[in-house]
Amino acid sequence: MQIYLPIAELSVDVTTILALGGITGVLSGMFGVGGGFLITPFLIFIGIPPTVAVATSANQIVAASVSGFIAHWRKQNVDFRMGILLLAGGLAGSVMGVWVFKWLKVLGQIDLVISLLYVTFLSGIGVLMAVESSRSLIRKRKSQQKSTAGRHNMLQRLPLKMRFPRSRLYISSLLPLAVGFIAGLMVSVMGIGGGFLMIPAMIYLLGMPTSVVIGTSLFQIIFITANVTFLHAVTTHSVDILLAVLLLTGSVVGAQFGSRLGTKLPAEKLRGMLALLVLAVAIKLAYGLFAPPQDIFTVIVEGG
């Protein structure tokens, strides 16, 4: 069944969109990753203009993240204190990000920058995670409880320390602010939920326990993507509500299933799976940068 999208200005198949939403919803609930990095490229692939894909994807992520977040919240798996700091940094970062996005669009280099960012971050994070989780899978369970692998002493010496009881941490408040800021920046520019940046950062840089990471990440994502959706709507008028509603119908349901699945899996396995997923996406994007494009010409239409 076809439906016409008013902002994207073309017709799409309803079942395809619902299925796409569903799959990304499951990923969102399971890994705390909003699935944006799956949705955005797929929407572009089926012919939706890239700006609309990015903005609408952000809109959809809000819903999926709320759905997943509530499920984690019911299980007390959220560190609100940490979440609020991450959020504060994230809001600042996302506002700046929207301006950077607009500037890059005008330059005509937005696609390249997005791809480069994806490849850099994804491959870096993916490698880090793959190494760490394979190490911990080999290690015995006992010593896993207090794993602080990847945290350097330098980070311990940063000022403005705060207590985070839920995560059992005493670290500088500058850390979550910085992590949040960078993630927020990336959300605006890349059209993703920022989860796959935040979660490894939370585990390795902040040292949070895996059980709390996903819920807290979702908490932050809700506000950041809501902010980005709003900013994109106002600056580029490219949020397609109809498309977003279709996507989120599938994804909120998927997120519910996903978060239940996620709590049943052990932390190392979860990280391992996420590492593989991240690396796969990184490789695909890197290939896209180096491989000759289908058409070396791109055409943009502007209201003249």
Place this chain on the structure above:
Amino acid sequence: MRMSSTYPYPAISATVVAVICILPLLLFASAVAARTLVADLSDYRIEIDSDFTGAKLLLFGARNDTGDIIVSVRGPEKRFIVRRKERVAGIWVNREQIVFDDIPQYHLLATTDNFNGMEALPLLTSLELGAEFMAFLSPDSSIIPQKRMLFTRALLRYQRSNNLFAEQKGQVQFMGQTLFKVPLIFPDNLPRGEYTAEVYLVSDGEIISMQSIPLRVYKSGFDAFLYDVAHETPALYGLMAVMIALLTGWGVSHLFSKFNI
């Protein structure tokens, strides 16, 4: 008053008088002959609603003279930016761009079967009938023709692949000697705006007659409402989008907790 050789008006001969009387008749006759072409559309509006999967309008008319029929439908004109990628340190990057102004977002050309494009080439070019004859104007006049051609070809490729530069050659049918018709087929991604359908009667590379018909493509219903809100009151639209997302997320979560755990 007396007639003299200094009478102000020269003697008017009978032939001149005759010509003066017949002239208006001749003009009247040619005025009638000028209506050698009439054409009309089955509808002056295309409505894009949520079920829109394209449209089909019938263009029909009559001619009083021999010749071929050319139909050209043009949409609103926009600025097109064409960018070219090059390999920089192994990665493909956008390097050059050419901006083209006043390019129609949509163009459809339909002709009769026998129409020979070759002999009417100058005509097609001057009237920009057909995508390949468009005047690709660019503010930058320093671009060399060969490079410009590469970029215009890219623009043509892009529009054609999106079904926005279309051709229905040979599809204008004659029914008998006078009447003609052609079903104009519009794609589902038709841009909204004011369009013009031009019908030409062409013979030996010259226009015999021409008629222009306006066509409006607009969005209706809920879709139009969304589009307008998105562009005119974007803050409200943005808030709406976020609220819907928040509520759905919460709503479904609530539903699940009632039936599951």
